[in-house]
Amino acid sequence: MALYDVVDYDVLVIGAGGAGLRAAVEAAGAGVSVGLICKSLLGKAHTVMAEGGIAAALSNVDERDNWCVHFTDTMRGGQYLNNWRMAEIHAKEAPDRVKELEAWGALFDRTRDGRILQRNFGGHKYPRLAHVGDRTGLEMIRTLQDHAIHQKIGVHMEFTIIGLLKEGAAGGVGLSNDGGRVVGALGYEREKGRWFVFRAKAIVLATGGVGRAFKITSNSWEYTGDGQSLAYHAGADLMDMEFVQFHPTGMVWPPSVQGILVTEGVRGEGGILLNNDKRRFMFDDIPELYRNQTADNEEEGWKYTQGDREARRPPELLTRDHVARCIVREIKEGRGSPHKGVYLDISWIKDKIPHAADHIRKKLPSMYHQFMKLADIDITKEPMEVGPTTHYIMGGIRVDADSQMSTVPGLFAAGECAAGLHGANRLGGNSLSDLLVFGKRAGEYAGQWAREHGQGAIDDAVVDSMMRRALEPFERVQGENPYQVQYDLQEMMQDLVGIVRKEEELAEAVLQLEKLKERMGRVAVHGNREYNNGWHTALDLFNLLTVSEAIALSAIRRKESRGAHFREDFPNKDDKNGKYNLIVRKGADGQMQVVQQALAEMRPDLVKLIEEMK
Known part of the structure; x- marks a missing residue:
């Protein structure tokens, strides 16, 4: 089988947007070795496209604003399906993360008396978004990247991770992975096609969203659901996958x-x-x-x-x-x-x-x-x-509110690929503060985990199985065009699992997904592994089909309209459906399962706070 290089880190961060950079900075600052994987070039992450601002109750424009109001707005916007503890942490810590970013050199727009200016945004009661014109995400990445270069972080640009490695795991990509904690990842260099095994004591997923599963999207080419798919196939739970946000305003011509x-x-x-x-x-x-x-x-x-x-x-x-x-x-x-x-x-x-x-x-x-x-x-x-x-997915990897660790030991997630904070619908601006607040926490707790655990063993047979599966398209002389399969998936998801949904169309989408999975198994690519975009697209299909199936199955299961999930055949909210999240996990037979998980009971003081705010 193909040879591979081995690189060792205490903490491996997969994704170099706002959440990934903030996690890497925090982990490196704690004294552990950190590797950072970029699917594109450093500084080109999709976070640079975020424009409006960072939601944080700084109270610079309206002194009535505070974390309590921000918490309540977030819970109301999420239709109370949010992880209330995450919403509390986010509202309390966002101001400090913005001030920290300012201290690191971010040049925010200013009020007349020199404080950070804040603007109005949808769903926020008061002007709350700290901003840099309409280029806030770019300034965030510039600042974090500038701060990160002073840390000893190993940066691997234009790399794609195709599988997570677990201690004692058997099987490979697409197979049940029943081992213990995560101990590494297999990836390849996109330019040359060379294989790399990254050994790590802890891994942080910060890969962003799934927008490229749909035909019309604001998302960049990297957003193919990599983190969600990697976590799912490693045995982690996904949550709230039915809630895909369609931003009201994208260009149409x-x-x-x-x-x-x-x-x-x-x-x-x-x-x-x-x-x-x-x-x-x-x-x-x-x-x-x-x-x-x-x-x-x-x-x-x-x-x-x-x-x-x-x-x-x-x-x-x-x-x-x-x-x-x-x-x-x-x-x-x-x-x-x-x-x-x-x-x-x-x-x-x-x-x-x-x-x-x-x-x-x-x-x-x-x-x-x-x-x-x-x-x-x-x-x-x-x-x-x-x-x-198509703009954002509220769903993603299910994580612990405080530590951001998934249901797989040693595997953490932050940013858009993690679920919980936003519930059924995200408020504008909460995404950028989410990256800062929970990126920091993921890096902090991943570093702590790495200090407390040694490096686990990696099974060479699992690595070999993953590489063999990834190279199968080269073995087919004739077969499906990966670009055509991706195009057909995007059209189907846009038409059948879009803004307005109904039972028969969702059921048809599930049938179509099975056919698309069969077609994926017949995809052929030509040439070699160097500069081969056809091969990259073929590998992306695996992730896109995984997250698309999770979205469609969850959308069928939630028979009500709530937040970003609108059912034409169930146009109203249903109280009993507002008491659970939907969890997606891989069954022992390799099939996707969707189960209900009752909402955790909210602390009495926060219940009282919401009632008072009403």
Whole structure:
């Protein structure tokens, strides 16, 4: 079988976005050796695409904000399916993580008196998002990367991990892995195709989301569900996989840029949503849950946007799931824009404030250039066309709230590939503070685990089995085109497991997934392992099909509409369905199982807090 190099670390971090970098920094700071795996180049992680800001109750713009309000907003947005302990930790620790990032050199936008400026965002009661124009994720990665280079971290760029190795495990990729703790990972160098075994006492997964399972997505090419799939096949539990967030505003035209994110910051700075009658349709459907917080008319909503603390927020800043469904309704009922979207207009503020064009270019520089260069639209003068795009998955690897360790000993997860914090729906801006808060915790506890445990033994037969399976596509002279299989998967998921779901379509999706798995087994690639994108795509299919099956099976099982999961055949929330999470795990027969897990009882003081906030 192919030869491989062996590299040893105390802690191996797989993924170099915000969560991975923060975990690596924390573990290295604790004195253990750390390796960092990048699927692309360092600094190119999808976190750089995050635009709106970092949610943290700093109270710089509105002194009424505090961790209690942030906690309550997060729980309400997640429809109370959140892991309440994670929501508590997140709300309490996010301000310190933002101040820490500032101390490390992040250049946030400022209030007039020099404090970190915060903007309004969907689902947040008060202005809470610390931001750097609309390039916050880029500044976060720049700062973390600059801080990390002063640590002794081994960086492996353009590597892909295809399997986790466990002590005493038998079998390989795609087989039940019933051994004990995790002790390493098998991967390959994408440029040359060389194999590497990374031995580690603890592993942190920080690989991001699953957006590339869908046709229209804001996610970058790396988001193929690697971490979720690696954890699942190593025996870890997944949770809440039915909850896929479709961001309300992605570009819809021209086709070459379809799905690229249009930040919620546009609406936070005063952008309004219009149908083809030029009417603000979001006033038509304000949920009772948010009616006392939401503007009833355009003038009241504008005052809130400009910082009038007594006014109520515009309905464009309701939670993302609600806004996305309202946009779909307008399109389906024939009130959409020419390219099957709606209009998002920030140019209307020219009638409200002086020098509006300069204000827009200052607050939303990336959006201005994005539309000018990609769609030939000047957003200071005319509206944008936007529509929903697959953006984020609330579900992922089930972790302990405090330590971020999965159900597999020594395997930790943080960021989008972990589940629990967001429940049924994530609030905008909570993702970046999630990366900082739980990236730090994952790195801290992984380092602690590594100090307390020795290096476990790796079974060469397991490594050999994994490599042999990964190389099978080269052995087929003729077979399926991996790009075509991926395209068909994305179209199927978009059509059958998208924003609006129903039983017969979900059942059809499960059948289609079985056929796609058969086709994956017939995929053929040509050439050798160097620079072979066809081979990379063939290997990505395994992860994409794993997470797609988890999403579809969980969506069938949850027979209600809650948060980002909307069932046309069960359009209402059901109290009994709001008392459990859905857990996905691999059965002894290798088949995927979905089981209910009752929600942990919330601490009485937090129950009282939520009641008081209502």
